[in-house]
Amino acid sequence: MSEGFEEIEHTADLAIKAYGRDMSELFTNAAHGMFALMAEASLEGPACEREVSLEAMDYEGLLVDWLNELIYRHEVEGETYYGFTIETLSPTKLEAHVTGGPTKNKTKAIKAATFHDLAIEETPNGLAATIVFDV
C-alpha cells in the first residue's frame, strides 16, 4: 500500500482506509484517497489555490469536516484537488492550503464523508483511519 490509502469493501457505499506517519499526513492521504474515488483534475492552465479553515470538537470531527469541506468545494467550484498542505492541525483546528484544477473526469458523486466506523487509531507505522462515504 504505497499510496497512503486504499479502497475497502462496504455494502451500500464507498470506504477507504487512509494511513499517515502523523496526523497531517493522515489528513492529506485521506483527501487524496477520496479524490481518487471521485474525479480527476485537468492539469491544463493555471492551478487553483484555496484556503481551508475549520474548527471541530476533536480530530475525528475535524477529519470528517475536512473531507466534507473538500466535497462541497469540489461540487460548487467544479474543482478537483490534488495538493494538500496542512499548515495548522490541533484536535480542534485545521488550516490548510489546497491546490487543484477544474474537474475533468467525474467517476463518482460522493454525498458526504460520515462518522461511520471512523476511529483514528495508532499503528506500528503511525496512524490509520477508515472513512465511509455516502454515495
Next chain:
Amino acid sequence: MINKKDMKRVEEYVYEIPKSFRDDMRVPARLYADEELLDTALKDRSVEQLVNTATMPGVVKYTLAMPDIHQGYGPPIGGVIALKTSDGVISPGAVGYDVNCGVRLLRSNILAEEVKPIMDDIVQALFRGVPSGVGRSGDIKLSHRDMEAVLEKGSAWAVSQGYGTKDDLEHTEERGGMAGAEARAVSKEAKKRGQDQLGTLGSGNHFVEVGEVEGVYDQEVADAFGLFEGQMVVWVHSGSRGLGHQVCTDYVRDLQRAVSKYGIKLPDRELVCAPFDSPEGRDYFAAMASAANYAWANRQILAHRVRQILDDVLAGLVKDRELTLLYDVAHNIAKVEEYPIDGKLTKLIIHRKGATRAFGPGMEVLPASYRDVGQPVLIPGDMGTASYVLVGTTEAMEKTFGTSCHGAGRVLSRSAAIKKIRGSELQQQLAEKGIVVRGGSWKGLAEEAPDAYKDVDRVVNVVHSTGIARKVARLVPLGVIKG
C-alpha cells in the same frame, strides 16, 4: 455480535430483540424478515445498528427495521424510530443523507404492448432529455428568492412555474410541501450546492423507469388507484441532491455540540441528535423539511420533463398520451404524527430511513379518492426484476407506526458488484429479457445490477404476510435510465 438465539419470534416474520439484550436499550427492537432475509441481515452490522436505535432518548414502544434492512450510518437502512416530541430526540442520521429520497409513479391510458416496439427510442429520448449523471447540473438556476420559495413551498412552487398540475399536489405525500420548513435553517453552502441541481436525476440508484403492470392482486384497490393489467407506467426515483446531502452533513456536524450540551449518551456517533423540543432540534427539523420540499419540487420537475419527452416520442403512435400521478412517497424523512402510547394519543417524531409511510384507510391526509382504501405504497425493486404497488393498512397504523418497506435493499457492496458483473454484459443480459437500459457509466450500471439487491418479491411477501401493506400490483421494467 448478535445471533439468532438473541432474538425471539413474536409472530411469523417478526423477530424481536428484547430490551434486556443490552443495558442501554430503552425499548425492544423488532425486525420484519423471513428466515433468509434475517440470515443476510445478521451478516453485516445492520441488526447491531437496529439495537443501537433502541437506546435513543424518548424512544417509544420498539424500534423497527423493515425486511429490506441493510447497514447504514447510525440506524440501518429500513429503520423506523418513533420518539416523543415532548422529551425525545430528532436525529439527522435517522433520516439519511439524501433527505426525501423518494419515488413517484405516473400512470397512463396506454397499453405497454403499444410502446414496447419503440422502447429503444423511448429510453434514448429519456436519457437525452432528463438531466442525469454524476455532477450533472440542470437547466434551472435558482435565484436566492426562488430558492427560498422552493424550500418553503416544494412542489407547489414547481406547479406555479408551470411544471405539472394542481392534481399532482393532491397526489403527493404532504402535498409536496411539508409544514415547518424554514429556508433560514438551511446553510448557504447547502443552498449553493442545490442552486443548479433542481430538475436533475442524480446518479447512484436514482432512475426513471418505464414499466408495465404485469399483474393485479387486488382489483378493488387497483381500480381506486387507476391501475390495470398491461398498463404502461413510469417511475421517477430521486431525492434532494446536493442540497439535502449538505443539510445532513451540516447538522451531523453541528449537533455534535448538542449531544454534549444535553448530556446524551450514544453508542454510535452517527446517531447524533438533539431534543426535538430544543432550538437545535427545531432548526434541524426546519432544515430537513426544507430539503424534503426541494426533493418534492425536484421530482415534480423531473416528472414534467418525462411527460414532455413521452408526449413527443409517442406522438403519432398513441392518441391519449396523458400521464397522471398515482402518488409520490418519501422514504428518508422525519414526520410528526400521532399514535396511541399507553392508551393516550401522543405526538411522536417518526424517523423513516429507507422506509415508506403506509397509512391505512380513513386517514384524512390521503387524497379523497384513496381515503376509503388506504395510501399507495410504492416499492421500486431492482432494474431486472419487478416493482410493486402496495396499499397501507390499519395493521401498519397499529404495529409499525404506519410504515412499510421501501425497496429491495442492497446485499452486494459496490466494489463486489463491479468485480462480479460487467456493465456492458449486464446491459446485454437485460436486453435479452426485453429490458432496455441506458446508464451514465458501465461501472454505475454494474453497481446497480439486480444481483446486488435483495429479492424484492421476498421483501414484499414479508410486509404482505404481516399485513402492514397489501399487494395491489406487480410491475415489470421495460426501459430504464440511470445516472
